[in-house]
Amino acid sequence: xxxxxxxxxxxxxxxxxxxxxxxxxxxxxxxxxxxxxxxxxxxxxxxxxxxxxxxxxxxxxxxxxxxxxxxxxxxxxxxxxxxxxxxxxxxxxxxxxxxxxxxxxxxxxxxxxxxxxxxxxxxxxxxxxxxxxxxxxxxxxxxxxxxxxxxxxxxxxxxxxxxxxxxxxxxxxxxxxxxxxxxxxxxxxxxxxxxxxxxxxxxxxxxxxxxxxxxxxxxxxxxxxxxxxxxxxxxxxxxxxxxxxxxxxxxxxxxxxxxxxxxxxxxxxxxxxxxxxxxxxxxxxxxxxxxxxxxxxxxxxxxxxxxxxxxxxx
Amino acid sequence: xxxxxxxxxxxxxxxxxxxxxxxxxxxxxxxxxxxxxxxxxxxxxxxxxxxxxxxxxxxxxxxxxxxxxxxxxxxxxxxxxxxxxxxxxxxxxxxxxxxxxxxxxxxxxxxxxxxxxxxxxxxxxxxxxxxxxxxxxxxxxxxxxxxxxxxxxxxxxxxxxxxxxxxxxxxxxxxxxxxxxxxxxxxxxxxxxxxxxxxxxxxxxxxxxxxxxxxxxxxxxxxxxxxxxxxxxxxxxxxxxxxxxxxxxxxxxxxxxxxxxxxxxxxxxxxxxxxxxxxxxxxxxxxxxxxxxxxxxxxxxxxxxxxxxxxxxx
Numbered sequence: 001x002x003x004x005x006x007x008x009x010x011x012x013x014x015x016x017x018x019x020x021x022x023x024x025x026x027x028x029x030x031x032x033x034x035x036x037x038x039x040x041x042x043x044x045x046x047x048x049x050x051x052x053x054x055x056x057x058x059x060x061x062x063x064x065x066x067x068x069x070x071x072x073x074x075x076x077x078x079x080x081x082x083x084x085x086x087x088x089x090x091x092x093x094x095x096x097x098x099x100x101x102x103x104x105x106x107x108x109x110x111x112x113x114x115x116x117x118x119x120x121x122x123x124x125x126x127x128x129x130x131x132x133x134x135x136x137x138x139x140x141x142x143x144x145x146x147x148x149x150x151x152x153x154x155x156x157x158x159x160x161x162x163x164x165x166x167x168x169x170x171x172x173x174x175x176x177x178x179x180x181x182x183x184x185x186x187x188x189x190x191x192x193x194x195x196x197x198x199x200x201x202x203x204x205x206x207x208x209x210x211x212x213x214x215x216x217x218x219x220x221x222x223x224x225x226x227x228x229x230x231x232x233x234x235x236x237x238x239x240x241x242x243x244x245x246x247x248x249x250x251x252x253x254x255x256x257x258x259x260x261x262x263x264x265x266x267x268x269x270x271x272x273x274x275x276x277x278x279x280x281x282x283x284x285x286x287x288x289x290x291x292x293x294x295x296x297x298x299x300x301x302x303x304x305x306x307x308x309x310x311x312x313x314x
Numbered sequence: 315x316x317x318x319x320x321x322x323x324x325x326x327x328x329x330x331x332x333x334x335x336x337x338x339x340x341x342x343x344x345x346x347x348x349x350x351x352x353x354x355x356x357x358x359x360x361x362x363x364x365x366x367x368x369x370x371x372x373x374x375x376x377x378x379x380x381x382x383x384x385x386x387x388x389x390x391x392x393x394x395x396x397x398x399x400x401x402x403x404x405x406x407x408x409x410x411x412x413x414x415x416x417x418x419x420x421x422x423x424x425x426x427x428x429x430x431x432x433x434x435x436x437x438x439x440x441x442x443x444x445x446x447x448x449x450x451x452x453x454x455x456x457x458x459x460x461x462x463x464x465x466x467x468x469x470x471x472x473x474x475x476x477x478x479x480x481x482x483x484x485x486x487x488x489x490x491x492x493x494x495x496x497x498x499x500x501x502x503x504x505x506x507x508x509x510x511x512x513x514x515x516x517x518x519x520x521x522x523x524x525x526x527x528x529x530x531x532x533x534x535x536x537x538x539x540x541x542x543x544x545x546x547x548x549x550x551x552x553x554x555x556x557x558x559x560x561x562x563x564x565x566x567x568x569x570x571x572x573x574x575x576x577x578x579x580x581x582x583x584x585x586x587x588x589x590x591x592x593x594x595x596x597x598x599x600x601x602x603x604x605x606x607x608x609x610x611x612x613x614x615x616x617x618x619x620x621x622x623x624x625x626x627x628x
Contacts, residue, residue, distance in 0.1 A: 250618075306404070
């Protein structure tokens with residue numbers, strides 16, 4: 001799409017290498033970020049106007065783009081995908097953190113794989129039972145950019161509970177068996193650098209890395225666009241973990257506006273929809289939660305019939 | 315946006331008058347449908363490729379466009395907004411129909427305002443308690459186009475329960491006090507022809523048009539992009555009806571992927587989240603439901619905390 005859409009009025013900014021620096025020279029140009037909506041198709045494109053370009057950089061791993069948009073506020077995009085916006089990151093970060101933390105009976109030690117913007121760490125730090133969080137982010141440049149330009153997400157990088165490593169999370173997981181109660185994988189889509197975070201081998205390693213009773217939660221795509229992918233993933237993980245489930249959340253800036261989480265536990269017969277720790281309204285208020293609540297936890301496991309059927313969830 | 319994006323590779327098809335006929339002449343052109351995502355901003359655009367143009371027409375009221383897209387299947391767009399796609403119309407039509415029908419204790423007589431594609435009527439016809447459905451669609455051309463090109467939605471136009479009038483629903487409502495148990499307003503966005511379907515006067519008329527115990531359900535925008543609009547609407551309707559609520563559904567082809575319904579009842583203290591008629595899995599199977607279920611009914615009233623706060627829902 002990028003090439004096709006360039007004319008004298010519009011510049012698509014997805015690729016830092018191609019256009020580095022040029023975009024500020026010509027004030028008459030509109031700047032846009034374009035995202036192709038489904039993994040295997042380019043038949044659907046979401047274009048977000050860059051009202052103000054804040055930061056762009058090619059790191060060792062990806063293109064990092066931070067900008068201001070009138071609808072979404074401050075936005076972070078990595079390569080060709082929107083990662084988080086000020087408007088709706090709450091719906092993603094609160095859910096990917098509190099779903100597994102509240103499903104585990106005593107989530108003392110937490111591992112975050114990915115999550116370089118800091119949003120997941122911010123939420124995990126709030127949980128009273130969490131004592132230590134290890135985070136492995138492969139791309140230090142994302143963390144640095146977030147610290148500088150996305151303080152609403154990166155505020156917890158200085159929290160005492162958090163130990164941040166700039167290394168491959170997959171490698172870390174392999175070398176630390178039986179250490180964590182909860183492992184959250186906050187990855188990009190399964191193409192490019194994050195591809196290996198969706199294979200059987202990774203989930204095998206996660207299983208080993210968990211202590212008894214451990215729970216995982218991973219970003220698991222949209223049921224509208226990637227149902228077959230989710231089906232395959234669900235099958236894979238179901239062969240490794242005795243309990244598996246899928247929860248959904250609404251994120252306006254993601255293609256389809258829906259994204260899911262795959263949850264799995266080392267215990268059998270876990271009812272993921274029933275949180276073991278129940279946040280009162282006062283708790284939610286105290287934690288500054290905008291999206292998550294006990295009833296949202298429960299509701300997020302209610303799936304459309306066509307999804308339940310595809311995943312064999314009764 | 316339309317003008318900005320035209321170059322020698324892309325043609326935006328939203329406006330039938332400007333480009334009528336030309337798009338098929340040049341096979342090298344890509345055809346796209348562009349939608350601006352939020353009511354008051356043009357900073358976010360969703361572009362859907364037209365793999366095959368099926369029908370386009372300028373009716374007395376609007377531009378009608380029907381096309382094939384690889385992700386969504388068969389699509390219907392009116393003016394600048396996607397209305398329904400084969401992939402996800404189930405999530406809209408099943409919910410806007412069964413939420414009010416199952417909240418009412420005996421929904422014998424149903425009025426549909428709008429809904430020219432036929433999707434709402436299709437669902438209402440399935441309900442065993444519904445005896446008669448009157449539908450008022452102002453634009454006969456939408457119905458004709460749907461009958462011809464969207465059979466999966468228009469199949470119920472021939473159902474014996476349905477009486478279809480080509481007239482202004484607002485006018486019909488005004489002239490038929492105390493006649494209906496459920497009134498469903500399946501309208502476009504509140505700009506252009508459907509604007510009056512969001513004002514106090516319309517809701518006043520709906521109240522009169524209902525029999526005792528009557529329930530309404532109206533398309534009520536996205537909480538991500540139009541929260542202030544929903545707040546105002548909620549306030550207006552709350553001054554007319556003793557019980558009001560808001561439910562949510564996930565529709566991939568709509569901007570933000572989320573759209574809500576405003577429900578209201580002539581009765582006080584209605585618990586909208588608890589359906590009075592409970593569909594078993596067998597019922598759902600029998601009705602061919604892809605999205606709605608009893609648990610989805612309940613879950614659809616669970617809203618993010620920031621929405622609950624904005625609408626003063628505890």
